[in-house]
Amino acid sequence: MNIYTPLSFFAFLLCMYMGIYVIRLNSKTLINRVFLGLSLSMAIWNFAYIFIYPDLDKSHVFFWYKITAFGWAIFPAFILHFFLLLAQKEQFRKFRWWILVYLPGIIFTIRAMTGGFLAVDFEPGPGHALYEIQDTKTIWYNLYVVYLWIYVFSGVLLFAAYSRKTTVKKIKSQSRIFLVAVFVLFVVISTTNLVFPLLNIKVVPAIGNIILIFWMLTIWYAIVKYKLMAFTIESAANELIAEMNELLFFVDTDGRIIKVNNFTELSLELNPPEIINSNFSGLVMEHEKVREILGNIGQTGHWPDVTLTMKKPQGKDFPVVLSFSGIRDKLGDLLGTLIVGHDITLTIQLQQEIEFRRKAEQKIQQQNEVLTMQKKELENTLEDLKNTQTQLIQAEKMASLGELTAGIAHEIQNPLNFVTNFSEIGIDLLQELNEELEKGDVAEATAIADDLKQNLGKIIQHGKRADSIIKSMLQHSRGASGIKLPTDINTLCDEFFRLAYHGFRARDKSFNATLLTEFDPSIEKINVVSQDIGRVVLNLINNAFHAVNDRKKLNEPGYAPTVWVSTKQLSQTDEGQKGPVGPVGIEIRVKDNGTGIPQEILDKIFQPFFTTKPMGEGTGLGLSLSYEIVTKGHGGELKVETEAGKGTTFIVLLPV
Amino acid sequence: MSKILVVDDERDIQTLFLQRFRKEIKSGDMDFSFAFSGDEALQFLQGHKQEAVLILSDINMPGMSGLELLSHIKCDFEPPAPVVMMITAYGDSENYRRAMELGADDFLTKPLDFNILKEKLKGKLS
Numbered sequence: 068m069n070i071y072t073p074l075s076f077f078a079f080l081l082c083m084y085m086g087i088y089v090i091r092l093n094s095k096t097l098i099n100r101v102f103l104g105l106s107l108s109m110a111i112w113n114f115a116y117i118f119i120y121p122d123l124d125k126s127h128v129f130f131w132y133k134i135t136a137f138g139w140a141i142f143p144a145f146i147l148h149f150f151l152l153l154a155q156k157e158q159f160r161k162f163r164w165w166i167l168v169y170l171p172g173i174i175f176t177i178r179a180m181t182g183g184f185l186a187v188d189f190e191p192g193p194g195h196a197l198y199e200i201q202d203t204k205t206i207w208y209n210l211y212v213v214y215l216w217i218y219v220f221s222g223v224l225l226f227a228a229y230s231r232k233t234t235v236k237k238i239k240s241q242s243r244i245f246l247v248a249v250f251v252l253f254v255v256i257s258t259t260n261l262v263f264p265l266l267n268i269k270v271v272p273a274i275g276n277i278i279l280i281f282w283m284l285t286i287w288y289a290i291v292k293y294k295l296m297a298f299t300i301e302s303a304a305n306e307l308i309a310e311m312n313e314l315l316f317f318v319d320t321d322g323r324i325i326k327v328n329n330f331t332e333l334s335l336e337l338n339p340p341e342i343i344n345s346n347f348s349g350l351v352m353e354h355e356k357v358r359e360i361l362g363n364i365g366q367t368g369h370w371p372d373v374t375l376t377m378k379k380p381q382g383k384d385f386p387v388v389l390s391f392s393g394i395r396d397k398l399g400d401l402l403g404t405l406i407v408g409h410d411i412t413l414t415i416q417l418q419q420e421i422e423f424r425r426k427a428e429q430k431i432q433q434q435n436e437v438l439t440m441q442k443k444e445l446e447n448t449l450e451d452l453k454n455t456q457t458q459l460i461q462a463e464k465m466a467s468l469g470e471l472t473a474g475i476a477h478e479i480q481n482p483l484n485f486v487t488n489f490s491e492i493g494i495d496l497l498q499e500l501n502e503e504l505e506k507g508d509v510a511e512a513t514a515i516a517d518d519l520k521q522n523l524g525k526i527i528q529h530g531k532r533a534d535s536i537i538k539s540m541l542q543h544s545r546g547a548s549g550i551k552l553p554t555d556i557n558t559l560c561d562e563f564f565r566l567a568y569h570g571f572r573a574r575d576k577s578f579n580a581t582l583l584t585e586f587d588p589s590i591e592k593i594n595v596v597s598q599d600i601g602r603v604v605l606n607l608i609n610n611a612f613h614a615v616n617d618r619k620k621l622n623e624p625g626y627a628p629t630v631w632v633s634t635k636q637l638s639q640t641d642e643g644q645k646g647p648v649g650p651v652g653i654e655i656r657v658k659d660n661g662t663g664i665p666q667e668i669l670d671k672i673f674q675p676f677f678t679t680k681p682m683g684e685g686t687g688l689g690l691s692l693s694y695e696i697v698t699k700g701h702g703g704e705l706k707v708e709t710e711a712g713k714g715t716t717f718i719v720l721l722p723v
Numbered sequence: 724m725s726k727i728l729v730v731d732d733e734r735d736i737q738t739l740f741l742q743r744f745r746k747e748i749k750s751g752d753m754d755f756s757f758a759f760s761g762d763e764a765l766q767f768l769q770g771h772k773q774e775a776v777l778i779l780s781d782i783n784m785p786g787m788s789g790l791e792l793l794s795h796i797k798c799d800f801e802p803p804a805p806v807v808m809m810i811t812a813y814g815d816s817e818n819y820r821r822a823m824e825l826g827a828d829d830f831l832t833k834p835l836d837f838n839i840l841k842e843k844l845k846g847k848l849s
Contacts, residue, residue: 477783480812484834485735491837492742499745518742525735572783576817581786 069196071120071274075113078280082110085283096396098152102286105145109283112138112276119189120196120272128189136179138276139260140211141172143218150222153245154229171214178207185211192269199273201264212261223249241289248285252278314377314387316406317394318347322361325403334410335379347406352376352384364393365401374411385412463688467602477569478536482529489522489529496522536562551701553592554600556634556653556721560586563601564632567608571616580615585633590653593723599696600721603705606689607657607717608632613680614661614715621662631658637720652703652722660714669709697721726754726771727844730764730780730792731810743837753844761787765795768805777847782811782818790821797826806847810835 086106093099115134118127148168178184184207186199202208223246230242260275262268314334317326324347332339335350348357353375360370370391377387389408396402496519503512564582572578608630615628635654664672671677673694678687697705702722709715729740737757747753756771758764761784778796782789789809797804808829809822819830829843 477812480833481733484812485733485739487834488739488743488837492739496742496745518745521738522742525738529735568785569783579786579788579791 069120071196071272071277072117074274074277075116075120078277079110079113079117081280082106082113082283085287086110088287095400095402097398098149101145101148101152105142105149106283108138108142108145109276109279111135112142116273116276125189132186133180135276136176136184139185140175140179141169142279143215144169144172147218147222150226154226171218175207175211175214184208186264186273192272196272198269199264201261203265219249219253244285244289248282252282252285314389314406314408314410316347317403318361318406319403320365320401322347322358324350335377336381341380350378352378360391361404364391364404368393373408377410385410386415387411388414459688460692463692464602467605467689472570475536475540475566475570477573478566479533482533482536485529486526486533489526493519493522493526536566549596551594551596554595554597555592556590556595556600556655557586557588559597559601560584560604560632560634560655563604564608567605567612571609571612575616578612578616580612580628580630583629583631585631587633587635590634590636593653593721595701595721596696599700603693603696603719604632604655604657606693607719610689610717611657611659611661611715614659614663616661618660618662627660629660631656633658652720655719655721656716657719658714658716663711663713663715664707664709665711669707672707673705724751724754725776725844726756726774727776728756728758728764728767728778728805730758730761730778730784730789732759732781732784734759736781739835744841760784761789761792761795764792768796768800777806777808777844779808779810782809782822790818790825793822793827794825808843808847 083106086103089099089106090103112135115131115138118131119135148165151168175184185201187202188200190198190200192198226242227246230239230246256275256278259271259278260273263270264273311328312330313328314331315328316324316331319325323344324342325344327335327339327342332342335342347361348354351357356373357375360373364370373389373391375387375389376384378384387408388411389406392405392407394402394405496515500512500515500519503509503515561584564584568580568582611630615630618626619628633656635656637652637654668677668679673690675691676687677691680687694705697703697719704718704720706718706720707715708718729736737755740755740757741748744753744755748755756767758767761780764778764780765787780789780792787795789811793807793809796807804826806828807826808831809818809827810831810833811818812833822830828847831840831843
């Protein structure tokens with residue numbers, strides 16, 4: 068029993084397995100096919116040797132030996148080709164070169180089949196195996212050796228040169244392993260298969276085929292560790308695009324989906340088994356278009372930015388933009404199509420949003436224009452209102468002035484009368500004086516002279532009185548000068564009280580009321596705009612007159628209409644005085660026993676245009692103006708105390 | 724001696740009358756009393772019944788107006804009622820009519836022409 072037979076059998080299985088493994092990784096790439104060829108030739112070699120090692124029947128042996136030629140004669144070609152491909156030598160794509168590479172091998176195989184070649188005889192040796200006797204002197208033998216060494220070493224050297232140039236670490240590591248492995252193994256193989264038979268050393272038979280297994284294992288190691296020959300489109304894809312957040316499909320030349328990335332699985336809500344191997348065109352609405360693109364991708368190479376509608380098996384369709392690119396292997400053969408793209412739902416939404424916003428902005432623009440116009444209109448209206456207000460206030464002032472006219476006339480009339488009368492008397496008195504002087508009655512004359520003097524004094528007094536009334540009326544008509552001057556409030560109140568009375572009487576001749584005054588003689592002059600405060604006092608007194616007049620008309624028995632005007636100096640010690648009056652100020656009270664103010668209108672009385680008088684009587688601005696004059700103009704307070712049916716008191720507090 | 728009551732809220736009226744009727748007062752023909760409101764006048768009349776034969780009253784007075792006083796005098800007093808002459812600044816027809824209605828004996832307007840007044844007084848008193 069020899070061990071080489073089972074080893075050979077094991078080697079045969081191994082070669083078959085590796086060949087099939089690699090071709091299954093990718094059956095389309097050339098390098099894989101070359102490796103398959105290598106594996107098969109190695110497999111055949113080992114298979115045949117199964118029967119050579121143990122067999123003593125020479126006819127069998129020779130038969131099987133012929134078959135082994137398919138291994139040792141051709142494998143160098145495969146090896147050279149393999150290394151050429153590894154070194155990415157583009158030239159060897161063309162079919163022509165294959166012939167050059169494989170031709171010698173084919174010739175040697177034919178020679179081996181037809182005539183004796185290499186091993187011409189066999190004899191048993193150690194280990195119960197058959198040993199070869201080789202025709203080492205023939206030309207064929209020598210040619211073969213040369214061929215073998217040239218091919219193998221060319222391949223190796225080419226690859227060594229390539230790997231030195233490359234910066235890719237993987238290839239460097241890979242090539243280092245290969246080179247060492249090839250060198251070592253080749254030395255061993257040469258030793259067992261050529262040197263030993265040459266020198267007739269019988270230690271081991273020709274087990275080159277078995278030794279080459281180790282070389283196959285090296286390659287296998289490289290495949291596993293460095294994904295050699297598994298650098299298929301799929302592995303490249305895996306490494307590069309695993310986590311891309313774009314839709315990605317690898318589609319083969321038949322339009323079937325080979326691979327998708329995770330993002331695509333998620334987006335389509337499908338599991339890989341449901342996607343892989345299905346037709347890509349089935350996932351979109353536009354089948355024809357997609358089929359056209361995929362069909363033509365070999366020629367066009369690239370088809371960018373196609374807008375399509377992708378279907379979600381369980382869900383809504385969504386719009387996408389996809390780019391199609393043909394993927395080629397190293398030799399230029401179309402492997403498939405890479406489809407990359409993204410969901411443009413958001414883009415479309417954004418576009419719609421932009422459009423919407425643009426329209427909204429337009430609308431806002433329009434609304435702004437409208438608002439601007441309205442604002443202008445309002446501004447105009449406001450201007451008009453302000454003007455009207457000014458006019459109304461002026462009218463009110465004129466009205467109050469008008470109210471005074473009758474009163475003024477009366478007030479001036481009286482002093483003037485006295486001036487006239489006392490002057491006339493003066494003339495008479497002088498007459499009498501002369502008469503008495505003529506008579507010689509000095510005592511009488513003196514008495515008359517005294518009277519004269521008194522009269523003249525009266526004339527001056529009344530003249531001045533008229534003068535001051537006119538002055539204050541002029542001030543009143545001029546309107547607010549705004550300047551605060553020291554004013555005697557008592558005089559002011561007295562004057563306006565009388566003016567108001569006469570003015571009221573001029574309008575309503577049946578009017579009569581008792582006027583009572585209580586002026587605090589201790590009050591000091593305070594700084595006020597006298598015509599404004601006068602207007603206030605006038606307004607309050609007029610209102611009081613109206614109130615008592617209205618109550619008079621109710622004909623209550625024993626009712627005596629009365630209006631009081633009083634003043635009081637306020638000092639720090641006064642309790643209950645709060646507010647802007649501060650420590651010192653003057654209080655003016657206008658009290659009447661008229662109709663009083665009902666509770667429900669009490670908070671309205673200071674509002675502009677509010678009036679209880681019949682239409683046409685009064686502007687309704689009196690109290691609101693008074694309120695403004697007192698509070699804003701002088702920093703004071705205007706308060707009211709009232710009891711409906713009994714009377715009202717208005718209190719003006721003026722700070723110093 | 725004619726007793727005349729002058730009713731007017733203006734105090735200087737008193738001075739005026741006293742000056743104007745100096746002679747008459749001095750000679751004792753006339754005697755003037757003065758009231759400064761309607762109420763005062765009535766009080767005076769109550770106190771000095773039948774003494775005043777002539778009353779000169781202003782219409783335009785605070786408190787009781789002259790016309791009110793007039794009606795009081797003419798209505799409340801026993802006959803013969805004293806003569807009442809109204810003196811007023813308001814010389815309009817309305818006041819005149821009212822005064823006459825209430826029984827005024829005469830109606831004078833201010834400013835007083837004292838000559839005319841003297842004439843009238845003489846006429847009424849004699």
